[in-house]
Amino acid sequence: MSLSKAYTASEHEDVIYKQWEESGAFNPDSADPKAKPFSIAMPPPNATGTLHIGHTMMLVLQDLMIRYHRMIGDKTLWLPGTDHASIATQNKVEKLLAKEGLTRHQLGREQFIARVEAYVAESRTRIRTQIRKVGASCDWSRERYTLDKGLSRAVNEVFIKMYHDGLIYRDYRMVNWCPRCHSTLSDDEVKYKPETTQFYYFKFGPVIIGTARPETKFQDKTIVVHPNDPRYKDFIGKEFTTEWIEGPISAHVIADPIVDPEFGTGAMTITPAHSFEDFDLAKKYHRPIIKIINENGELTDQAGSFAGKNARESRTAIIEKLQAKGVVDHIDEDYRHNLSVCYRCDTPVEPLPSLQWFVNVNAPTHRGKKSLKELMRTAVESGRISFIPPRFEKTYFHWIDNLRDWCISRQIWFGHQMPVYYCKKDKGGCGETLVASEKPDICPKCKKETLVQDEDTFDTWFSSGLWTFSTLGWPDTAEEKAGKIKKTGDLAAFHPTSVMETGYDILFFWVARMILMSEYVLGEEPFRTVYLHGLVLDIEGKKMSKTKEETLIDPLDVIPKYGADALRASMLIGVTPGNDLRLNEVKIASYRNFVNKLWNIGRYIMEFSEKDSVTDTKQGLSTADAWIISRLNAVVDEVTTHIEQYRFSQAAETLRSYTWDELADWYVECAKVEGGKQPILFSILRAILALWHPFIPFVTEALYQRYRELAIPTLGDKTKQPQQLIVHPWPRVQKKYTNKKAEEDFSLIRDIIQAIRNARVENGISAGQKIQAVLYSPTRADLIRSHEPHLKRLAYLDFVTIIEKGDRPSNAVFLKFSDVEIYLPLGLMRVEEEKTKIAKQLDEIRTQIELLRVRLADAEFLAKAPKNIVKKEQERLADFQDKIAHLQEQQEKFTA
């Protein structure tokens, strides 16, 4: 079967993926057990539906690293999975239910969870297919899900461990509450939206106070001012009665330096239950915490006639009422601040006091008495974990410094339920709180069957924080004795993982928490390198969103159209770590062309190159042969270094330039002239297919399989030819093929041809028209003579004269490289244009010469610059002077 003229990705991709999967290549168990391990835990996509372009980004980068390491012979594991994503998934299903006119409360916890599980099962199936579409070579036999039994056990074990270590506590504290999700949110789960709103000034007893949230102020009975504020000095400690929303209220004035005299009127009231700062103040001065807003966002009985009404919606009515009482001093209509909203549903967050579970990040742990904060910090400070790009280390440290205790309980139904049991007093129990991995039948204290499990579930990041090791069989694969941990199985083989590759947007949510968990639980880092990629933006530089269909790139639309390889290339080339990527369809289409070009290079080599004379190689290599092989050697070296240094884009750029500019444009053309080049062409093809494979696995695999069918002997290459490219050894640098002489010789031939082509176009010679050339060179005539057929074909010449000495033609276009002079006697030569061109060149070179002369006359430069640089500059000057002499010579010929 021959290859088609154009590469149609959709005809190959699914077939090839199936072959890979069935071959077992994805599973590290098929690698040499003694090989060096390389592992990546795939960031588990949320089980909320479908993959988007951001997921493709991570898959593509990770697959590149995984394929490279597999090819260099590492025991390579890429472990895939999905995250139950408690709030996100619950919200999604709630939205679906809403379409049926149902709420989760109507269904009840059990039925609701069943609905969510069904939805998740469907999502997971869909996600698996989508991951395959991108070409991700992950080990499906080790796929995990955060709600798997083993992983759920891991969550309980860690919680219990922390509890007994004194790191977990339950407290009535201010939390971020989302009235829509009906749950707490951690500090990181709160987003801020700039907003312009009203800021109200009220006459409150003797002072005027300002607020943006009058609906929280029903029971404000304390005024705070700055102790040194002269305006209020006399009021401090005084008590008074004032007219307020629901009638007169008595309040008194205290002083605290927390108040900023510059802000508003410099006087504020304390709302203990609905502001983080006020809560702390209220505790400091022993004020009662009175809840004005409940968990539904409604006003409580404390709001008198407003009780039961939505708090935010009541604001206008409250203001009207206060206005009627003449309490409103004035209203600032242009108050700009940030509104706190839920990161999952955009609903304004209500700070309110609530009884929740927290992780203490400052208390000493059993790991050398270091706090969790310190553990997180030292893992990076010590250099055990490094970031790419490194600047994110600063961001990470800054986050740690500002970290407060982590609220881990959520009032969400879907997730890991807290392993906490209460002996209920209202059932006749003793009120004991019990933390245990399994529910005990009876209360161990009062021996009654009165235990009820805590209804709350864990913050989803608590479980995903364990991802690098819970997926490798922890806790069964580790044993801790006297502070020493013994790992077994996959955990011993693959942890710490090698690289964590993810978007910088979840640095805090996830990356930091994985470091926390692994350092605490295992006393080792979860990964050695953190590679952070940027966001995928649309052409306008905005984050892609489903609502903007015109600029949205959906991998599932694009892959069938352009191929997964094209999409992969467009996300790998011209992209640098940590920087956002603007993506559009035009870019993907251009890489489709790029893939097709590679296909055709392969197709030419395998199906059109001359098949005879395998023996030719015995006669030695031609200049072109030696050159392309020498260059390949350099390219293998460069590409390998770039990949090892995580410079993927530069690796691809190096390869692209070799494949196009050297192999396709020059060597293949020379091979046509010289003939009988199959062994070399095949050898090079195989190497570049291997080098390209991590970037564009499908087209390279498709070509390789055809290659194997043909079984053409290659040049001195004894490396194994496995059935599939995915397990082909990575090309190695072979120093004996490095040939600087051939590189120099060939570049002279190339320069000559290019100069002739250029002169042809500039003199209006049509592409098909053959011309004559006279080449003069005292030292390189033999080399040129041996490339006469090349010159003829590639520069479109019908007659070439090559001489060492003697007369040169006059009235011809004249070009020069080192001692090679080229004369093109063109009948219709454009004399004026030639003259102008020469004059322009002379100008440019003279400027350069002037610069160089100044530099080389500079004593400081000569004294301080390295010798090789000085030497280079001297050579350049000589070169320029040489050139200028020839240009002048040429000029004279025209004027003659």
Add this chain to the structure above:
RNA sequence: GGACAAUUAGCUCAGUUGGUUAGAGCGUCCGGUUUACAUCCGGAAGGUCACAGGUUCGAAUCCUGUAUUGUCCACCA
């Protein structure tokens, strides 16, 4: 308010520790179906590397400041 990026050709972006005349892709212009590829080939035009200082023999690259854009963090009632 603090921090971090980015600013290089019309567009999207590279440019590894400072060292030739700063590169690529796309786009533009001119020419072309030469038996792998028009999803192609040949040729060309196009940049005072945001701005102002500084360090250096030498700066797109290092330092300081400014401007613009973006992101993150904090947040005052």
